[in-house]
Amino acid sequence: MKAIILAGGRGKRLKPVTDYVPKPLVPIKNIPIIEWQIRYLKKFGINEVIICTGYKADMIESYLSMKKLGLKIKFSIEKTPLGTGGAIKKAGKLINEKSFFVINGDTITNIDLDKLASKKNAIAAIELRTKYGILETESDKIINFKEKKEITDMWMNAGIYHLQKDILKKLPIKGDIEKTVFPDYAKKGLLNTIKFKNVEWFSVDSFKDMEECSERVEKIIK
Incomplete structure (x- = not known):
């Protein structure tokens, strides 16, 4: 199968680092x-x-051209x-298979893609x-204090999708899939989810995220 990585963002919350390198090349444990x-x-x-890609696309292409990662890499x-939505639609022209994966360009996780692939047009949820x-x-008394935690039975979009190719024609030329096609598909009963509990998941969107992810990444992706 093929996968699309959405890596065109400017990473404004990681300034000033992203003034010099695009967000996909921001290092976590010395690896982008x-x-x-x-x-x-x-x-x-x-x-x-x-x-x-968009912002500083040439830097991403130059870096990956020097690496031997064992799979074919193309750029949109x-x-x-x-x-x-527009990014997936444009990149989708390079896909001939019946389905494909999409992952946000700042997501690092160990979510099982084989499980996600078991349903059509599915969003990974954590x-x-x-x-x-x-x-x-x-009443007005604090009886316990807990540090940050997962909230049971409240599910969020993990930024990883398994999509059928026929969704491409529904996508906008410009706009977000999460605000256009997904709400429409949900109303029509065409959108699925696979729920993942006890998984590692980081959206690297701040320097604190970088720090926390750095502590775990080598165990997440071996």
Whole structure:
């Protein structure tokens, strides 16, 4: 199968680092995010990756051209930002298979893609996580204090999708899949999910995320 990596963002929250390198090349444990992602995809038998790039695309292409990662890499370059839906639609022209995976360009995880592939047009879901301390209360008294935790039975989009090729014609030329096709498919009963509990998952969107991910990444992607 093939996978699309959405790697065209500017990574504004990681400034000033992203003034000099694109977010996919921000290092986690001295290895760029995008290389960790490619290693992860390869573990599940992905033989070709299409990388949607825009900001500093030449730097990403130059870096990966020097690496031997054991799969085919192609690029879908956006001259102007297309949003997630537009990016997938453009990259989809390079896909002939009946289905494919999509992963956000800042996601590092060990979610089982084989399980996700068992359903058509499926979103990987993980239990909602809070970055803040949780107060347990009775009336106006605090009875317990817990550090950040997963919130049971509240599910969030993990930024990894298994999509059928026929979804491409529904996608906007410019716009986000999460705001256009997904709500429409959900209303029509055409959108599925696979729920993953007790998985490792990081969306690297801040320096704190980088620090926390660095502590775990070598165990997540072996």
